[in-house]
Amino acid sequence: MSMTDGPTPMQTVAAEQAAEDREASLKAAGRSDHRQPGKRRFGNLSDRWQALSRQQQWGFLVIVVVLAYLLPLINPPIITTEPGNNFALACFDMARFALIAVGLNVVVGYAGLLDLGYVAFFAVGSYCAAMLTSPDSPYLHIPYLWTLPVAMAVTMFFGVMLGVPTLRLRGDYLAIVTLGFGEIVRILATIIPAMKGQVGFQNVGHPPGTAVDGTPIFSNSNGVPWYWLTLTIIIIVTLLVGNLERSRVGRAWIAIREDEDAAEIMGVPTFKYKVWAFAIGAAIGGLSGALFAGQVGFVNNQKFDVTTSILFLAAVVLGGAGNKVGAILGGALVSYIPLRFTAIAEYKYLIFGVALVLIMIFRSQGLLPARQRLLAYGRTAMNQITSRNGKEPTDKDNPSAGPGARAVRQKGAEA
Amino acid sequence: MTLLELDGVSVHYGRIQALRDISFTVNEGEVVALIGANGAGKTTTMRTISGLLNCSEGKITFAGQDITKMKAHIRVVHGISQAPEGRGIFPGMTVMENLDMGTFGRKDRSGVAKDLERVFDLFPRLKEREKQYGGTMSGGEQQMLAIGRALMSNPKLLLLDEPSMGLAPQFIRQIFKIIKEINNQGTTVLMVEQNANQALAGAHRAFVLETGEITHSGTGKQLLEDPSIKEAYLGVG
Numbered sequence: 323m324s325m326t327d328g329p330t331p332m333q334t335v336a337a338e339q340a341a342e343d344r345e346a347s348l349k350a351a352g353r354s355d356h357r358q359p360g361k362r363r364f365g366n367l368s369d370r371w372q373a374l375s376r377q378q379q380w381g382f383l384v385i386v387v388v389l390a391y392l393l394p395l396i397n398p399p400i401i402t403t404e405p406g407n408n409f410a411l412a413c414f415d416m417a418r419f420a421l422i423a424v425g426l427n428v429v430v431g432y433a434g435l436l437d438l439g440y441v442a443f444f445a446v447g448s449y450c451a452a453m454l455t456s457p458d459s460p461y462l463h464i465p466y467l468w469t470l471p472v473a474m475a476v477t478m479f480f481g482v483m484l485g486v487p488t489l490r491l492r493g494d495y496l497a498i499v500t501l502g503f504g505e506i507v508r509i510l511a512t513i514i515p516a517m518k519g520q521v522g523f524q525n526v527g528h529p530p531g532t533a534v535d536g537t538p539i540f541s542n543s544n545g546v547p548w549y550w551l552t553l554t555i556i557i558i559v560t561l562l563v564g565n566l567e568r569s570r571v572g573r574a575w576i577a578i579r580e581d582e583d584a585a586e587i588m589g590v591p592t593f594k595y596k597v598w599a600f601a602i603g604a605a606i607g608g609l610s611g612a613l614f615a616g617q618v619g620f621v622n623n624q625k626f627d628v629t630t631s632i633l634f635l636a637a638v639v640l641g642g643a644g645n646k647v648g649a650i651l652g653g654a655l656v657s658y659i660p661l662r663f664t665a666i667a668e669y670k671y672l673i674f675g676v677a678l679v680l681i682m683i684f685r686s687q688g689l690l691p692a693r694q695r696l697l698a699y700g701r702t703a704m705n706q707i708t709s710r711n712g713k714e715p716t717d718k719d720n721p722s723a724g725p726g727a728r729a730v731r732q733k734g735a736e737a
Numbered sequence: 738m739t740l741l742e743l744d745g746v747s748v749h750y751g752r753i754q755a756l757r758d759i760s761f762t763v764n765e766g767e768v769v770a771l772i773g774a775n776g777a778g779k780t781t782t783m784r785t786i787s788g789l790l791n792c793s794e795g796k797i798t799f800a801g802q803d804i805t806k807m808k809a810h811i812r813v814v815h816g817i818s819q820a821p822e823g824r825g826i827f828p829g830m831t832v833m834e835n836l837d838m839g840t841f842g843r844k845d846r847s848g849v850a851k852d853l854e855r856v857f858d859l860f861p862r863l864k865e866r867e868k869q870y871g872g873t874m875s876g877g878e879q880q881m882l883a884i885g886r887a888l889m890s891n892p893k894l895l896l897l898d899e900p901s902m903g904l905a906p907q908f909i910r911q912i913f914k915i916i917k918e919i920n921n922q923g924t925t926v927l928m929v930e931q932n933a934n935q936a937l938a939g940a941h942r943a944f945v946l947e948t949g950e951i952t953h954s955g956t957g958k959q960l961l962e963d964p965s966i967k968e969a970y971l972g973v974g
């Protein structure tokens with residue numbers, strides 16, 4: 323090859339081969355994690371979804387949302403968890419898990435931070451709601467609905483408190499510290515007298531409103547309003563998280579997840595964004611905890627053990643870490659399966675363990691693999707570039723340049 | 738004019754000292770090569786300049802400003818950009834998304850289009866593979882992507898850590914030519930290389946690093962002709 327050739331590198335098969343060999347050995351060192359969309363079953367779903375027009379997508383979403391709201395009223399046979407478990411309450415439990423999974427997905431799925439103590443945030447949120455509304459609590463009392471933002475703010479604060487010292491750690495260390503944090507919160511709930519250990523707090527508040535017969539609408543035994551409230555919150559949170567995901571913040575998270583050092587030298591303030599992921603995840607966990615406390619009406623130190631953290635994590639991984647719809651699905655499934663199949667409920671950890679192993683073997687990206695369109699933020703800039711390039715003669719043969727570039731790229735991103 | 742100056746820089750990994758009292762300068766418009774055996778501390782030097790490692794002693798000045806304590810992501814904004822060893826591209830992002838990440842720290846959105854054109858001119862292959870995932874690119878293509886991505890921040894100083902690593906001989910020549918081209922376009926380049934022959938031939942000045950210390954320095958030509966360097970690094974005795 324003469325030195326006067328234009329820069330048209332990598333012409334020879336040999337060159338490619340050598341480079342690939344080298345690359346293979348690099349990968350063996352274990353860094354690269356190819357996040358490619360699954361090509362099987364659900365992967366096609368995503369293709370088909372992208373092929374729909376905007377109106378069709380919206381139409382479809384509206385139907386799904388309406389069906390989701392009607393779910394406890396329809397109480398479909400076969401799907402129902404009755405007679406074993408009240409279906410409306412089961413729906414609430416699924417929604418609660420789904421919300422938790424959406425929050426944990428921000429931490430684990432987007433930013434790639436392995437948090438094994440997520441239950442701690444859930445616990446903090448529960449205690450917030452309980453201690454601010456239960457008559458057993460000697461402290462300031464506020465209306466229940468106000469405890470939701472308060473719980474979020476408090477857990478967010480805890481998230482930052484835990485995040486700032488630990489997020490300088492990487493990988494395994496972070497997992498161990500968060501695991502410890504989960505236990506610390508549970509143990510504090512046991513030993514701090516004000517948190518009343520196993521005795522706990524009775525009659526946690528609930529949203530206002532009474533039915534015609536004078537009983538509260540949001541009673542402990544009626545799952546429907548609680549489910550609707552939680553579902554509404556899930557929709558709002560998912561929309562907000564979706565916006566974040568497509569923003570600069572989302573791109574930063576994905577970059578951190580893929581290669582933290584590389585992200586840093588691209589100009590991403592990695593530490594700051596990791597703390598943000600932690601804080602946002604924590605706030606959503608706290609919100610879910612406050613909802614749980616309100617519905618159950620009773621909070622003590624019994625429900626916040628490590629296995630619950632692992633169950634939350636299983637929900638995210640099962641659904642597809644990094645995919646918010648996957649997280650909702652995973653969360654709902656992890657809650658639903660033991661409620662529906664009460665005979666096997668006792669073995670749920672065994673079953674989820676096996677399910678996770680199988681998922682890892684056959685579908686390592688989870689049920690719904692993540693594939694964010696990262697360019698959303700810079701897309702306008704990039705479109706300008708590609709269309710500008712499209713005007714140049716050398717690019718005439720490139721179908722991806724020009725006005726159609728965006729559509730082509732979007733499709734390509736899903737392919 | 739001096740663009741980058743390291744003054745008595747020492748770096749430790751825990752208690753292991755990887756760099757001892759390193760001092761050198763890179764002038765604006767130069768290509769400077771850093772050569773040395775495996776484990777000599779070349780990557781450590783690069784990561785210290787880009788800010789991924791902190792120095793335990795010494796001072797780093799960039800464009801007249803003390804950046805010793807500056808965080809890596811801010812150094813990018815000031816004009817230091819690194820294509821890391823082993824490429825360090827984002828495997829799950831497409832080529833275009835990788836390049837887009839290169840603009841993350843930029844304040845001037847308006848310059849992005851121009852720089853993308855520059856990158857595509859230097860590496861037409863990247864344009865062809867716009868939508869391919871970084872992780873599925875061949876080694877050489879990933880190297881182009883890493884360099885292209887680093888250029889997307891429109892750096893004053895481009896740090897290249899073994900740009901020829903694992904590449905076939907024909908392509909190594911291409912890469913050096915491209916580096917020269919980048920330099921001609923006005924970007925100062927500091928590169929680490931195992932390929933001492935070509936690196937010295939293509940560099941204005943060079944330094945030899947041995948177990949964390951600079952042992953030789955001079956113009957590329959001088960070092961090429963230095964007998965001790967010939968013996969140790971150029972494969973002729």
Ligand SMILES: Nc1ncnc2c1ncn2[C@@H]1O[C@H](COP(=O)(O)OP(=O)(O)OP(=O)(O)O)[C@@H](O)[C@H]1O
Pocket residue numbers: 750753755773774775776777778779780781782822
């Ligand atoms: N993270 C680390 N922890 C401890 N020691 C390290 C670490 N990284 C590098 N070192 C040590 O520092 C020294 C310099 O390493 P460095 O990676 O800078 O070498 P290099 O010149 O880039 O080598 P190569 O040509 O093999 O890439 C080596 O002895 C290495 O073992």
Ligand SMILES: [Mg+2]
Pocket residue numbers: 779780781822
């Ligand atoms: Mg090295």
